Amino acid sequence: MPDLPIIGITMGDPASIGPEIAVKALLNKDIYDTCKPLLVGDARVFEDIIDRLGLAATINAIENVAEAQFQFGVIDVYDLKNVDMDKLEFGQISAMAGAASFEAVKTVIDLAMAGEIEATVTGPINKKSINEAGHHFAGHTEIYAHYTGTKKYAMLLVEDNIKVIHVSTHVSLRQACDLVKKERILEVVQLLHNGMKQLGETNMKIGIAGLNPHAGDSGLFGTEEAEEIEPAVEEARRLGFEVEGPVPPDTMFAKAAMGSYGGVVAMYHDQGHIPFKLSGFKWNAEKQQMDSVKGVNITMGLPIIRTSVDHGTAFEIAGKGVASPDAMVLAIESAVQLSKYKVKEKESV
Known part of the structure; x- marks a missing residue:
């Protein structure tokens, strides 16, 4: 494991399917064979998802990357302690949720820029919630460009x-x-x-x-x-x-x-x-739910690696346990691939 890249994964909007798909993705043991995944957000949000869905995992809340265990079944969370669980409502736009999701994004950017992690993966955010929290960006791409000083992306x-x-x-x-x-x-x-x-x-x-x-x-x-x-x-x-x-x-x-x-x-x-999305999104009319939601969003031109799921917050199914982690798994896999290329590129210089 020492040579595997550390991948920082944001929780997305805590009122969305973001925390659910992040946890579900890390229940895939293959992920731990290719990288060291680190969730970034409020540990209590992830604990609530695990309890709510009865998932076989525990949370290791940490304050710095060095404390992570990177062990399958124990999900490491860089704990921001920024969600009021008494006020959190699934599927609802709020400044609190927007502030929490924005802070998670800003944190992984800072960690990557400092070289503490090799790549970043983002869960879905709600643009209205982000803006209500006072962060006036059109989306992830613009946030990353701003905080990395990137002009061409x-x-x-x-x-x-x-x-x-x-x-x-x-x-x-x-x-x-x-x-x-x-x-x-x-x-x-x-x-x-x-x-x-x-x-x-x-x-x-x-x-x-x-x-x-x-x-x-x-x-x-x-x-x-x-x-x-x-x-x-x-x-x-x-x-x-x-x-x-x-x-x-x-x-x-x-x-x-x-x-x-x-x-x-x-x-x-x-x-x-x-x-x-016609290629990657598959709807099951009989079950009235998505069978699969695939596709990765990569921001090109940045000095750091950023991949993401390319679907929204899906507020209508948040907290119900039916969200597909397929896109999150693919986003993590793409981040690993990009990390490997970056290492090879450095070694060839």
Whole structure:
């Protein structure tokens, strides 16, 4: 175990499924064969989940990383003691829950920046609760960028053959159209290429989506393709990247799902998220619950490793014991893979 990376995992919003999926993920013994997992949040929240669901685990509440046992069946929690359990209500937006989830994120960032842990994994947060607590960020990606001083970054989603990075994310659709610029497209192509290498992808071909229907159809439905996307594609080729585009998005994602691309570039949030979630989210109509929720969110461009589940807080099922830990397990596995690449990269220097 001494050579295994320490992975800091945030609880997410304590009123959400975050604590539940974190605990369930660490009941998978295989996790302990690949890393040293450390939960970050309020130990009492995790203890409540274990008692509520009757899970076979105990909590080791600690105040510094050196106190962790990293032993299967004993879940180490970097205890922030920041949740009032008498006021905590599952499925409810609150400033208290927002403050607690934000502090967990800030703590893992600090631990990673200080070199005490090798990677970070985040559970789902509620943006309204975070903002009610006075932390005015659009999401995890922006929090990480702010506290690491990162200017060039992007969201990369990974599920099976779908690896999609975004030119823009948490802005209005009107703003998203205005942000489709040659320089930004080239930036995310580079970030995607780096992410594909770090994840061990062998197919380095990148598909670049159009913004408009039919990728503009030679200017009939918009000019962004001719003015910004095509020049970016040409420059990317000149720089040595294997790229194709602008490709009509409905065609591009179908080809990506079949393995034609190692990764793809989406022009805005929903253009990338919808096909990604169609691939990873599986609903059981008979049971009226999710059979599986898969997919990993990786923030590229940071000086530290950050992966995350790519689903929300699921307030409607919080505390009921039915949440799937699949995405959390995959997020931890991706963090381990990225940690290994980082070690190899250092050793080769």
